[in-house]
Amino acid sequence: xxxxxxxxxxxxxxxxxxxxxxxxxxxxxxxxxxxxxxxxxxxxxxxxxxxxxxxxxxxxxxxxxxxxxxxxxxxxxxxxxxxxxxxxxxxxxxxxxxxxxxxxxxxxxxxxxxxxxxxxxxxxxxxxxxxxxxxxxxxxxxxxxxxxxxxxxxxxxxxxxxxxxxxxxxxxxxxxxxxxxxxxxxxxxxxxxxxxxxxxxxxxxxxxxxxxxxxxxxxxxxxxxxxxxxxxxxxxxxxxxxxxxxxxxxxxxxxxxxxxxxxxxxxxxxxxxxxxxxxxxxxxxxxxxxxxxxxxxxxxxxxxxxxxx
Amino acid sequence: xxxxxxxxxxxxxxxxxxxxxxxxxxxxxxxxxxxxxxxxxxxxxxxxxxxxxxxxxxxxxxxxxxxxxxxxxxxxxxxxxxxxxxxxxxxxxxxxxxxxxxxxxxxxxxxxxxxxxxxxxxxxxxxxxxxxxxxxxxxxxxxxxxxxxxxx
Numbered sequence: 001x002x003x004x005x006x007x008x009x010x011x012x013x014x015x016x017x018x019x020x021x022x023x024x025x026x027x028x029x030x031x032x033x034x035x036x037x038x039x040x041x042x043x044x045x046x047x048x049x050x051x052x053x054x055x056x057x058x059x060x061x062x063x064x065x066x067x068x069x070x071x072x073x074x075x076x077x078x079x080x081x082x083x084x085x086x087x088x089x090x091x092x093x094x095x096x097x098x099x100x101x102x103x104x105x106x107x108x109x110x111x112x113x114x115x116x117x118x119x120x121x122x123x124x125x126x127x128x129x130x131x132x133x134x135x136x137x138x139x140x141x142x143x144x145x146x147x148x149x150x151x152x153x154x155x156x157x158x159x160x161x162x163x164x165x166x167x168x169x170x171x172x173x174x175x176x177x178x179x180x181x182x183x184x185x186x187x188x189x190x191x192x193x194x195x196x197x198x199x200x201x202x203x204x205x206x207x208x209x210x211x212x213x214x215x216x217x218x219x220x221x222x223x224x225x226x227x228x229x230x231x232x233x234x235x236x237x238x239x240x241x242x243x244x245x246x247x248x249x250x251x252x253x254x255x256x257x258x259x260x261x262x263x264x265x266x267x268x269x270x271x272x273x274x275x276x277x278x279x280x281x282x283x284x285x286x287x288x289x290x291x292x293x294x295x296x297x298x299x300x301x302x303x304x305x306x307x308x309x
Numbered sequence: 310x311x312x313x314x315x316x317x318x319x320x321x322x323x324x325x326x327x328x329x330x331x332x333x334x335x336x337x338x339x340x341x342x343x344x345x346x347x348x349x350x351x352x353x354x355x356x357x358x359x360x361x362x363x364x365x366x367x368x369x370x371x372x373x374x375x376x377x378x379x380x381x382x383x384x385x386x387x388x389x390x391x392x393x394x395x396x397x398x399x400x401x402x403x404x405x406x407x408x409x410x411x412x413x414x415x416x417x418x419x420x421x422x423x424x425x426x427x428x429x430x431x432x433x434x435x436x437x438x439x440x441x442x443x444x445x446x447x448x449x450x451x452x453x454x455x456x457x458x459x460x461x
Contacts, residue, residue, distance in 0.1 A: 056366035058356040058449060062373075066352050066453055070373055073456055114455075160350045165339070167353025172335040175355055187354075218374070222422035225371040229424075232369065264421050269403050277377075277416045280403065284374070284421035 059232040061187040063167050064103060065160065067194030068110035074216035076201040078115035083108040084193070084308045086123055089130050091309070096242040099182050100307045102131035102170065103189025110163050111197065118153040125149055125166070132170060135182070140169035181240030184233045188246055189307060191230075195223060196304040199297045211288055220296070221286045224257040249303045256296050261287040334359060334446040342383035342448045345414070349379040349452025357448035360431050362389050368427040368449045372419045379452035382406075382413045382429055385445030389434025396426040 062070070084104050092098045109124035129141040145162060152158040174183035202216045211217050227250070234247050268281040334357045343351050356368055372378055382393050390411050395404040403425070406412050419425075427449055434443060 056358045056360065056364070058366065058368040060354050060356060060368055060370040060451065062371065063353040065350065066373075066376075069376065069453055069455065073376065157350075164343075164351045164353045168339060168343070168351065168355055171353065172338065172355035172357075176332060176335055183355075219422070222371070222373060225422060225424050229369060229371060262422075264423050267397050267401070267403055267419075267423070269417075275416075277418060278404065280417055280419040280421075280423075282419070282421045282423070284423075 057236075059229045059236070061184070061229050061233070062191060062194070062226055063171075063187065064107035064190035064194070065110045065163055065167060067107050067190055068114050070219050071111060071194060071197055071201070071216075072114040074198070074201075074219055076216055078112070078117065079197075079201065080112065080117065080120060082197045082200050083111065083120075083124070084127075086127050088308055089127050092131060092134065095135065095182070096185060096245060097307075098131045098134040099185040099242070100189035100192075100246070102128055102135065103186040103191070104193040104308065105131060106163070106167060106186075107190040107193040107197075110160075111194075113156065113159045113163060116156060118159070121159060122146065122149055122153075125163075128166065132166075135170075137170055137173050140173065141166050180233070181237035181243040184230070184237060185243055185246055188230065188250065191223075191226065192300065192304050192307060195220065195300045199300050206290060206293060208290055211290060211293055212286075217288075217293065218286060220293075221260050221262065221288050224260055224262060227254050227257055249306065253296075253299050253303060256292065256299055259288075259292045259295075261285075263287075334448070337385065337446045338383070338448040338450070342381065342450050345383060346379055346381055346450055346452035349377070349416075349454045352451045352453050354451065356450075357446055359444055360388075360447045361444040362431045362433050362442045365428065365430045366447065366449070367429070369424060370427070370451065371422065371424050372417075374419060374422040375456070376418065377454045377456065378417055378419075379450075379454075380415045380417075380427060381450040381452065382427075383448040383450055384413075384431075385447075388431060388443060388445040388447070390432045391429050391447065392432055393427060393429040396428055398424050398426070400426065 084101065088101075092101050105124050105128040109121050109128060112120040112124060125141060125146060129146070132138070132140040145166060149159060149162050152162075170186060171183045174180060174186075198216055198220050202220065203210050203214060206214065206217060230247075230250060231254070234243060234250075237243050263285045265283045269278045270281055271278045335355070338355060338357045342357075358366060360366060380393075380395065382391050384391055391406075391413070392411070393406050393413075394402050395415065395417075396402055404415050404417075406415070409415075429447070429449070431447065
């Protein structure tokens with residue numbers, strides 16, 4: 001009895017000592033942002049020594065916002081028919097399908113927002129909200145987010161900031177709860193949606209000359225580089241069954257991307273002293289035949305159809 | 310018995326400290342770091358961790374042709390300086406903040422899409438008042454912006 005009591009007491013004391021200051025600090029950070037250090041001073045020296053040997057590795061995939069910006073910058077026109085229909089939301093009842101379609105709807109709403117399609121953006125953020133709620137992350141997109149979006153329909157900067165915040169809320173939630181695999185599935189969904197929209201916007205059956213000169217097709221080929229990051233994230237989260245299932249589709253896509261060659265010359269950084277911006281000067285050569293592009297486009301179509309079904 | 314309860318309490322502490330720290334790191338990235346990216350927009354990806362002086366972290370990311378990027382390394386204020394470098398995939402140094410007054414922001418436009426490595430190290434500093442190495446939150450923030458917008 002005494003032992004159990006002391007055990008319980010020790011646990012409660014530990015919980016109070018650690019969680020109470022943590023909660024207070026978090027609240028303070030929200031109320032008055034400041035650059036206070038998060039000092040962990042209760043760990044023994046051996047633990048600190050062990051931790052010192054650990055190297056943090058981050059593998060960063062293109063986010064839905066980045067994907068949409070690449071689409072916009074390629075100069076193609078806006079086509080809302082390419083987006084995942086809103087009435088599909090009721091289909092998604094599993095963790096995997098909700099995560100994939102949270103990414104897909106987030107790319108769609110990022111895409112529409114960059115073309116100033118405010119009502120569509122609001123409709124799609126509601127679809128993303130439904131997916132987030134299904135995944136148990138109510139705070140990622142709540143009613144306040146929607147209200148803020150509606151109040152700023154004419155302010156693109158604020159809209160993009162809201163979208164960025166929703167992506168941050170979901171990615172940080174899963175990473176801090178050791179569920180990086182779910183965060184990766186969300187990003188894969190968003191990435192595949194971007195690829196789907198890009199292949200639909202680009203020339204249907206491009207010639208070799210069009211392949212060599214079209215900026216959007218070059219960006220589609222560039223995604224071979226992002227695949228390396230996806231593979232690293234897969235290796236970090238091998239035990240997750242949802243991610244393993246998604247990866248079987250991505251592996252098929254990789255088999256086609258393996259046929260594309262990308263060669264980049266040595267980078268020469270040149271700084272513009274007036275703006276402070278550095279241009280990384282280099283040249284790239286992409287080798288992709290019309291046949292490989294056709295295979296790629298068809299595979300992306302099959303995977304995207306599977307993801308939204 | 311007393312030893313066992315101590316072990317249990319220590320284990321509880323070890324499990325909770327990282328969660329508490331991670332949660333504060335998330336707030337730190339959202340409340341403090343994100344604002345420093347302006348006028349660039351944060352891409353939304355969360356890459357932050359509690360690091361102790363002497364520790365290193367690396368981020369692998371593909372940056373796309375002709376897009377405008379800002380890299381911002383954000384750390385808690387009581388932390389020692391951070392030395393960061395941007396490397397190409399062959400680990401050739403493209404940018405070194407040590408040669409640029411330890412600036413924590415770097416703006417760039419890649420002419421070709423390529424994978425880059427952002428490598429950072431928390432330099433050794435003075436220990437805190439208890440003599441323990443200092444730990445704190447470090448976030449690697451990536452900002453993007455549309456073409457044609459005026460540079461800051």
